[in-house]
Amino acid sequence: MDSWVRFTAQSQGRERIFRAAQYASALIAYSLQRSGASPELVLHVKQLEAHLSLGRKLFRLGNSAEALEAAKRAIHLSDLVLRFCITVGHLNRAMYLGCDNLLWAGKVGLATKLDQDKWSQRSFRYYLFALIMNLSRDAYEIAALAQREARARSKVGTEADASGGTPSGASVALLAGSLQARLGLLCRVLKANPPLLLDVLKNCCDLFIPLDRLGLLKTSPGVVAFCGLSSSVLSILTISQPWLKLKP
Incomplete structure (x- = not known):
């Protein structure tokens, strides 16, 4: 409660x-x-x-200022990729929320001459860029965690004996096994990191909204x-x- x-x-x-x-x-x-x-x-x-x-x-009135403050904090992150993705993501979110505030003013009659369609499209473009940055950050974190997990497992695991050559059928099976191992590694990483899993799911769900509104993916x-x-x-x-x- x-x-x-x-x-x-x-x-x-x-x-x-x-x-x-x-x-x-x-x-x-x-x-x-x-x-x-x-x-x-x-x-x-x-x-x-x-x-x-x-x-x-x-x-959401005033939230654009909060997003700008978050961008100012993110610019001091030590990791270059995280700094770029998070800062640019917050800046696009600030622009998206600013456009959203203008649309609110137009809908309640405070800005009667506002072109609603134009600003709505502009708002969804900023929203889309922010989501792309969020998903890029998620992908970077997943790759880093997967690399760390694979390195840790390789230290405790045993290496298989190397053979001279493999038949074509065996190479296909080896490729399928490698893909299955990568998917298993991805599942383990996301299962061990619920915040990252929820962020990926949330951003993927949100992505359909601007893609549809901008006509890039009609659903x-x-x-x-x-x-x-x-x-x-x-x-x-x-x-x-x-x-x-x-x-x-």
Whole structure:
């Protein structure tokens, strides 16, 4: 209960709840439309989704400044790759949130002349770049941990005897075995690092949203809603349980 109270006391936590509810509404509306529900019911659920979207934008006012501060902290990291990925990721997130704030102002009537489509596309481009940086950071961390794990296992393992040549059939089996070993290594690394696993899953789910909105990968509204809901639930989990948040 204490962790839930601390979670709901944070504006980021409340925004994640609104986000989960928004994408849940979108998924329900899509399901109702596919099942042949009445247009009035579908319209009501879509209106609920729009209100939730507007509400969560309110919670994100000022978050672009927080993202800039995070970028300033990340620029002092000793690891060059992590410094680049995290800093650039936060900078793109700051630009994305800034565009999102402008869109909120346009929707509530504070900026009536704002070109909503133009700024929405610009916002999703920054969002996509931020996610690419996040996934690049995840890939770098996975590669480093896998290399460390393989090195540790090679020290305690025994080396197989080297043979002169291998038949073509044996080489295919050797290649399949190598691939299976790499997949097993990847699974062990992710299983041993829950924060990294959750971050990979969350970023992969989020990636479908800007790709669809920018027309780079056309899916269905149901897929986008499901991915948004899944990433929101994972975000809620990492906020409510700080040890699951990937650091730095």
